[in-house]
Amino acid sequence: MIPGALERALPLLDPDAHDRARPSAAGYVDLLGPASPGSTGLAQDLMLGRVVPAVYERWWRPALGRVAKGVLGPGMAEEHRIARLLLGLSPGDGVLDVACGTGSFTREFARTVGDGGLAVGIDVSETMLARAVRETAEAGLSGTAAFVRGDASELPFRDASFDAVCCFAALNLFADPMRALDRMRAALTPGGRIALFTSALGRTPPLRAWQAVLAGAGGIRMFERDELVTALERRGFVEIRQRVAGFTQFVGGRLPDG
Numbered sequence: 483m484i485p486g487a488l489e490r491a492l493p494l495l496d497p498d499a500h501d502r503a504r505p506s507a508a509g510y511v512d513l514l515g516p517a518s519p520g521s522t523g524l525a526q527d528l529m530l531g532r533v534v535p536a537v538y539e540r541w542w543r544p545a546l547g548r549v550a551k552g553v554l555g556p557g558m559a560e561e562h563r564i565a566r567l568l569l570g571l572s573p574g575d576g577v578l579d580v581a582c583g584t585g586s587f588t589r590e591f592a593r594t595v596g597d598g599g600l601a602v603g604i605d606v607s608e609t610m611l612a613r614a615v616r617e618t619a620e621a622g623l624s625g626t627a628a629f630v631r632g633d634a635s636e637l638p639f640r641d642a643s644f645d646a647v648c649c650f651a652a653l654n655l656f657a658d659p660m661r662a663l664d665r666m667r668a669a670l671t672p673g674g675r676i677a678l679f680t681s682a683l684g685r686t687p688p689l690r691a692w693q694a695v696l697a698g699a700g701g702i703r704m705f706e707r708d709e710l711v712t713a714l715e716r717r718g719f720v721e722i723r724q725r726v727a728g729f730t731q732f733v734g735g736r737l738p739d740g
């Protein structure tokens with residue numbers, strides 16, 4: 483049986499996606515079936531297997547995040563705080579967590595928006611999503627958080643469906659991140675907020691060269707420090723904020739009110 487939040491998420495799908503939507507045995511809505519978007523490299527492949535999702539929240543994400551953000555960079559609790567700050571969620575809001583992984587941010591958003599709101603996580607990985615659904619049920623949040631299997635570059639939601647969109651630790655994995663940003667912007671209501679956490683190239687040529695080698699080996703795209711600020715400006719966002727930490731950056735902004 484489809485839980486409450488999924489029932490409320492289905493009408494937000496665009497008509498084509500709605501026709502393709504199939505409930506999965508694990509409890510998410512599947513828009514892809516056997517067809518997955520092509521892998522962008524090793525980092526992406528690891529997310530699709532069984533091992534990384536099993537250790538992702540407790541070990542993988544905090545450890546790799548620490549390496550990327552630097553010893554003085556924000557820890558996971560601080561990342562959650564930054565997401566909260568940039569998204570400005572209130573009870574009753576609708577929030578989309580793009581490339582949600584095992585859903586730790588999605589669940590936190592669900593707690594904030596409460597029963598009158600809705601948190602939707604979308605990801606391409608069946609194993610990540612199965613875990614997200616299970617942990618969300620264990621946390622008693624299935625009425626507020628729903629999960630969809632789909633491609634972030636072709637976000638399958640009707641325009642102006644969400645008050646806030648988050649995309650943490652994933653834009654650098656997408657084949658077409660600017661297309662994904664277009665779709666995130668379209669999914670937002672007037673006044674909607676966006677929060678991004680992704681890679682940032684260093685300033686010095688030796689550092690940049692070393693980063694390029696590492697990132698290339700893992701299939702991770704490195705963004706220039708001004709690239710996403712400019713990308714948000716071009717898409718009409720205002721009040722854009724950025725914090726760079728090590729090889730990473732947090733960027734947020736808001737659409738003007740309608």
Ligand SMILES: C[S@@+](CC[C@H](N)C(=O)[O-])C[C@H]1O[C@@H](n2cnc3c(N)ncnc32)[C@H](O)[C@@H]1O
Pocket residue numbers: 519526529530543580581582583584587604605606607610632633634635649650651652655656657
């Ligand atoms: C490093 S995890 C980030 C998870 C979570 N947002 C976080 O901050 O911990 C990256 C996620 O991006 C997902 N992903 C990669 N490419 C995707 C795509 N094209 N569409 C949807 N999800 C994608 C992977 O399956 C993986 O779960």
